[in-house]
Amino acid sequence: MSALNAYTALVFLIALERLAELVTARRHAAWSARHGAVEHGRGHYPVMVGLHTALLAGCLLETGLGHRPFVPPLGWPMLALAVAAQALRWWCITTLGPRWNTRVIVVPGLPLVTGGPYRWLRHPNYVAVIVEGAALPLVHSNWITATCFTLLNLPLLATRVRCEDAALASAPPPADMPVSAAP
Template sequence: MSAAALLLAAVTAERLLELVIARRNTRKLLEHGAVEVAAGHYPLIVALHAFWLAGLWFYGMNNPVHLGWLALFALLQVLRVWVLVTLGSRWTTRIIVMEGETLVKAGPYRFLSHPNYCVVVGEIAVLPQCLGLPLFALVFTLLNGIVLWIRIRAENRALASV
């Protein structure tokens, strides 16, 4: 198996594990009275990430891995874990709000309102670069920007209402 295929297998496994964690956290939050907000854009997020990952497999699985970009991607994974650990059971891939809860102000949230989205922006741009796919990185960065523009506006409205 090529280094690129190993990298993509690791990222795919990570994303699948995150989906399991997100679904579990979403279910528990909803059971405790939280509500999902602005679910209409969620299929766009799923489609974007699915096509991004499938495209990386299709175009990059046999490409050489560029170590400088890989180091940057590894740093993004450390930041991703920091976000997930900080949010704990409140982390999910959906916009879930619970009346009376305070916003998390610890960890990376001390510095940024949406650190997870900063990590995602970086990942969408950097992983294709690891595989020598700059045009792919550009196209998906632009598409991700559109989806995140929708997402962050919806999330900010939802968080302002609690």
Template sequence: MVISRLAYLVLLAGLSTERLFELWLSKRNAQRALARGAIEVGRSQYRVMVAFHALFIVACGIEATFCNRAFPEFLSLLALIVEGVAQALRYWSIVTLGERWNTRVIVVPDTPPVTSGPYQYIRHPNYLAVVLEVACEPLIRGLIITAAAFSALNAILLGCRIRLEEHALGDYYQRAFAGRSRFIPGLLR
């Protein structure tokens, strides 16, 4: 392993703190958007997403504490590097969206979508960051059960979430992103 069990648990504590900050930022941005006439859709889905991310961190902690299986160090290092890339992509997305970034699906009517930053290349850079993180965060410590189980659940949740979000964003969004793929530039439109 690239890092010790204790160092990994400290990393998870940092991830938990990061998620709490993101929830605070999201709440602030939601209040501002709703004050400007925005509407929220998919409220029940939001609760599921929050529970998923909380359980993901708990599952990583449990598997890291009770399972100590051999895992190739180069794969652990690769997972750590990809996790770093995912974090950079997440914050590039957050900074690009500014006050429009949210963990909820909130739409301000008649507002064109943001098409700069990572959004000039793909439709959902923040969700790509989540996919990479859910797959790689556990693999830093060789937690293959958590990586596999939560990656499968994440695929289902994001499939529903992306359909909801794209529908809610409407025609402006469809026109602005008609030629862009969801996750990989030039692929999987």
């Protein structure tokens, strides 16, 4: 298999992973709705979906149109980082369980999750997004896609983190928790 075909297969595998995320998110959204969840930040969600779709398309387009080569000293470490980003993402999904979503959906009364990767980082899933956004394109020397995604993603992530933090802060505490002890 040529490097180009292997890279195309990798990008399609990532696309399938994204579809698995959407299926998981839809199932989790239904669980959250049954538990009185409130969705926040609907306005930035379509932009996020578009940007992540453009990342995958950009990887394929830049490789083909830009005749980008696979450069082993760059490509192999970037592949390792892209795979590590997927592992971190699914660790986040597993740790949050039905509370994980691609949207900002908060079930009132649930405490913050402090296990798994959340033991060390407040937003570990976004670390995965940042790493993947740079590493996946650079597996095949797609520096334009890596740069554009990163520059466009930074303000979007800033908006997303502010939205999530505000949503989590505004969730009422559980009924049996004193207001002063709320997360």
